Amino acid sequence: MAEVTNKANSSHDTSKPVNKEFDPQEAMDRASFFYKKNQNVILGGLAAVVIVVGGYFAYKNFVSKPNEAKAQAMIFHAQEYFARDSFKLALNGDGNNYGFLQVIDKYGSTQAGNLARYDAGVSYMRLGDYQKAIDMLNGFSxxxxxxxxxxxxxxxxxxxxxxxxxxxxxxxxxxxxxxxxxxxxxxxxxxxxxxxxxxxxxxxxxxxxxxxxxxxxxxxxxxxxxxxxxxxxxxxx
Structure with a gap:
């Protein structure tokens, strides 16, 4: 009887894990099912990434770089007046060439526009308009x-x-x-x-x-x- 009992117990032993072979077809089926179920979310996420990345490069190449070049050209004569201590002309331009204020107004987000804020702040300081100098310099970073x-x-x-x-x-x-x-x-x-x-x-x-x-x-x-x-x-x- 003892022998029969041991055989019975061994046939119902669940303490050992059951090893199941990996089924590639089953894995592919599950992946396919997951994709079909979540297709809209996945494609929407990919589209969003493409739009963001594409938008960044488009802005950088077709907006940011051209604007920087235009701002650099605009600020040139203002900096010449600044170097000659002609601060009013440096700020406002001379009628033919732009001053720092116009550069800031049109291209304030560019590096040249940012530099124009510093130069404008110093110009206001030299002209004795101290509050405007403070306001302009606070916008510079x-x-x-x-x-x-x-x-x-x-x-x-x-x-x-x-x-x-x-x-x-x-x-x-x-x-x-x-x-x-x-x-x-x-x-x-x-x-x-x-x-x-x-x-x-x-x-x-x-x-x-x-x-x-x-x-x-x-x-x-x-x-x-x-x-x-x-x-x-x-x-x-």
């Missing part, structure tokens, strides 16, 4: 390690002219920290320190001067920091 800090620095200068010292300090600090270089960082942090002194915020000025002395000791500003710190009662031991 660049990844350049020098030009972006300078735009922020000129914004700080404009705020100082308007006696908006807190806003000037904010702009100067942004300019000083926008990139880490000896050309602009120390200069604009130093202006932030002077503005803080003018506002009577001596401790904040001390912190800025110490930052300059620590990070940029070999710059013109860095070499003078002990003098400015001593003036505020901070003597280096």
């Amino acid at each position: 660049a990844s350049d390690d020098v030009l972006q800090p300078m735009a922020l620095g000129v914004t700080g200068d404009a705020y100082m002219e308007l006696n908006k010292i807190d806003e000037a300090v904010t702009a100067y600090k942004k300019a000083g920290h926008a990139s880490d270089n000896n050309l602009t960082s120390a200069m604009y942090l130093f202006r932030a320190g002077l503005a803080l002194e003018k506002a009577g915020k001596n401790q904040e000025a001390i912190d800025v001067y110490k930052e300059i002395r620590s990070k940029y000791p070999n710059t013109l500003e860095g070499r003078d920091m002990d003098k400015y710190l001593a003036r505020l009662g901070e003597v280096k031991e």
Whole structure:
């Protein structure tokens, strides 16, 4: 009886997995069924990808590049006036050639249009129209390690002219920290320190001067920091 029982138990043993061979035809049938069931969604998704990719290349080649070339041509004479300190002509043009404002209006999304905002902001600053300078420079953005800090620095200068010292300090600090270089960082942090002194915020000025002395000791500003710190009662031991 024991032998019969063991045979019976072994014939119903489900502890071992059942190995089923892979059937390629069955897999193809399932894939075909899935495609037919979801055909509209799949084709719609592919169409969307084609439209997006095709649209990008079409815009880049047939809109973006030609517009950039046109903007570069438009800005040329304005930059010549800018270099000669003829800022009104640089902004508005001379009747025959466009100024920065026209370049911005027509091709503001191009690189040349973006640069025109910076040049226009500086032009307004030099003409004494400080709020327009601020507004124009706030619309400028660049990844350049020098030009972006300078735009922020000129914004700080404009705020100082308007006696908006807190806003000037904010702009100067942004300019000083926008990139880490000896050309602009120390200069604009130093202006932030002077503005803080003018506002009577001596401790904040001390912190800025110490930052300059620590990070940029070999710059013109860095070499003078002990003098400015001593003036505020901070003597280096």
